Amino acid sequence: MNHPQPGCPHPRSLFHAPTRYALQALVRMPGDGTYRLARNLAAELDLPGPFLAKILQTLAHADILESLRGPTGGFRLTRAPERITLREVVVAMEGPEPFEDCLLGHAVGGGGCHCPIRPAWDVLQTLLTTTLARTSLRDLQVAQAHHGPPEDPDRSVAAPV
Amino acid sequence: MNHPQPGCPHPRSLFHAPTRYALQALVRMPGDGTYRLARNLAAELDLPGPFLAKILQTLAHADILESLRGPTGGFRLTRAPERITLREVVVAMEGPEPFEDCLLGHAVGGGGCHCPIRPAWDVLQTLLTTTLARTSLRDLQVAQAHHGPPEDPDRSVAAPV
DNA sequence: TTATTTTAGGATATTTTAATCCGTTTATTA
DNA sequence: TAATAAACGGATTAAAATATCCTAAAATAA
Numbered sequence: 550m551n552h553p554q555p556g557c558p559h560p561r562s563l564f565h566a567p568t569r570y571a572l573q574a575l576v577r578m579p580g581d582g583t584y585r586l587a588r589n590l591a592a593e594l595d596l597p598g599p600f601l602a603k604i605l606q607t608l609a610h611a612d613i614l615e616s617l618r619g620p621t622g623g624f625r626l627t628r629a630p631e632r633i634t635l636r637e638v639v640v641a642m643e644g645p646e647p648f649e650d651c652l653l654g655h656a657v658g659g660g661g662c663h664c665p666i667r668p669a670w671d672v673l674q675t676l677l678t679t680t681l682a683r684t685s686l687r688d689l690q691v692a693q694a695h696h697g698p699p700e701d702p703d704r705s706v707a708a709p710v
Numbered sequence: 711m712n713h714p715q716p717g718c719p720h721p722r723s724l725f726h727a728p729t730r731y732a733l734q735a736l737v738r739m740p741g742d743g744t745y746r747l748a749r750n751l752a753a754e755l756d757l758p759g760p761f762l763a764k765i766l767q768t769l770a771h772a773d774i775l776e777s778l779r780g781p782t783g784g785f786r787l788t789r790a791p792e793r794i795t796l797r798e799v800v801v802a803m804e805g806p807e808p809f810e811d812c813l814l815g816h817a818v819g820g821g822g823c824h825c826p827i828r829p830a831w832d833v834l835q836t837l838l839t840t841t842l843a844r845t846s847l848r849d850l851q852v853a854q855a856h857h858g859p860p861e862d863p864d865r866s867v868a869a870p871v
Numbered sequence: 872t873t874a875t876t877t878t879a880g881g882a883t884a885t886t887t888t889a890a891t892c893c894g895t896t897t898a899t900t901a
Numbered sequence: 902t903a904a905t906a907a908a909c910g911g912a913t914t915a916a917a918a919t920a921t922c923c924t925a926a927a928a929t930a931a
Contacts, residue, residue: 561809562809562810564813565918565919566918566920567919569815572813573814576814586878587877587878588877596920597920598921599923600920605878606878606880609878616879617877617928618877618878618879618926618929619877619878619928619929620877620928620929622876622877622878623877623878635827644722648723649722649723649724652725652733653853653854655853664850665845665852665853666841666845666849667853669845673834673837673841676833676834676837677834680827680830684826684830688825688826689813689826691826692825726888726889745907747908748907758890760890760893764909777907777908777909778898778908779906779907780897780899780905780906780907780908781898781899781905781906781907782898783899783906784907784908873930874929874930875928875929876927876928877926877927877929878926878928879926881923882921883920883923884919884920884922885918885920885921886917887919888916888917888918889914889915890914890915891912891915892911892914893910893912894909894910894912895908895910896907896909896910897906897907897908897909899904899906899907900903900906901902901904901905
């Protein structure tokens, strides 16, 4: 997870960059109720600390994380990762409307849009929403475990916990 | 179709703004092989002429439009609208990858990503692609006709042809 | 109480995307 | 041939998204 570089643009993502960072941070949150430092997490993700901190604050406002100030502080999940859905995270970061529906800019509410793609588009939107709603943070953590933690030169040889 | 205003951000769209403008311009292209002026089209869409012109040039490079310079010139479709798919337009404007697949940033090619959402995500991506590939410009034109042309004060009372 | 460590959050800077500008080229018309 | 009207396309500007900075507030520990 590197910063965007000149000549190396962001991947074309369905969601904004902070949303992806939020997911990647949440996946690495401890499941045992202990607090984790924003700075620590930012180093692991190779993101600037204050930037990630802002994202974590947003998640805290959305009741996905809770924070504690001071020397023993940091962030932790408000619930078990099984009970946090990707949909919840995306809504917290992007707002309730993940993307505009009508390709032609027709009003979507009130039956304003009758494009021939409308039915298929609704299926797509529903599938996206239900996919996000069915997948929990825990599911992503399992996937992350298979990939191992990101490269960290200091621990690349042996790291007994 | 108005310019983005301060305090009135773009709708959160699956695609970039120029892609939506391209679709809206293409929908309004004549089907009889006559050329239409970029300036004329831009006025109807309430977009700046030179900006839309650049978008039309991109479509011309992609062999969706063809252009003619000079007093009788303009742009026209290279084919009947039945034979132009939305997928083709989106690829012309956005490149071959409409969005990055893995929410966690895992490599997608070479079997790098094994998230639990991967199968559902693939379904989503396939559905998007096939939906775009199955819908022709002609289909959108039919939908547009039902909405009527965009508001134009000069013609709001009666406009014989 | 004082020093230290952490999050909080507003202000600022940078990068990318979107939009504009302007001189050039090509075709038509007089 | 000269004047005009259109697309062409590089350079520039503006806006939005992304990233950074800095001071305040809160919790802990000496």
